[in-house]
Amino acid sequence: AQTVTQSQPEMSVQEAETVTLSCTYDTSESDYYLFWYKQPPSRQMILVIRQEAYKQQNATENRFSVNFQKAAKSFSLKISDSQLGDAAMYFCAYRSLHNNDMRFGAGTRLTVKP
Amino acid sequence: DTGVSQDPRHKITKRGQNVTFRCDPISEHNRLYWYRQTLGQGPEFLTYFQNEAQLEKSRLLSDRFSAERPKGSFSTLEIQRTEQGDSAMYLCASSLTSGGADTQYFGPGTRLTVL
DSSP, X not given: OOEEEOOOSEEEXXXXXXXXXXXXXXXXXXXXXEEXXXXXXXXXXXXXXXXXXXXXXXXXXTTEEEEEETTTTEEEEEEOSXXXXXXXXXXXXXXXXXXXXXXXXXXXXXXXXX | OOOOEEEOSEEEEOTTOXXXXXXXXXXXXXXXXXXXXXXXXXXXXXXXXXXTEEEEEOTTOOTTEEEEOTTSSOEEEEESSOOGGGOEEEEEXXXXXXXXXXXXXXXXXXXXXXX
């Protein structure tokens, strides 16, 4: 079964600085999707960025980018120019092409210091 | 478009009681998902509908849990004979089928506390 591991329960970053959140996953499949979701305190989860495994190019969405290392099964999220509104729980997620069972990591709580 | 809504937002019940939660997806979305999230953990997949058909169920979904989506629009999740271990946030998400991985939009969740 696929598993997703986020080894950093908590991270902090100074406002305007850059932070990288780590994620590794385990799978025997060659094609799949990876996601980063953000869950602000007491608010609903929203998609930050997604990556298709067959694409070699790393996905980018404004200040958010990923470093997708398929061979290493690593999918880290880089947040540039951190803002106070980036403070949230961040979840890495894996989804197979063959089903809709999305697997989430345990999350990383990001604190942004002014 | 008002997003995914869930009702109630909070539910406190006594062990052994039945509870039912409702999820209203984004109107044109044909897929609907239920997840459970316990404190300090990521969401765990429970079940998934495409239109009114329940296509996947997790092994986490014991026989005390049942979900329906009778007209392919809103969905209900019922838990019978609740146990303290059922205390969690129950999240609903919806999506529109696309050629690749459709983006799931999450609701605010229903927080269940079983006393």
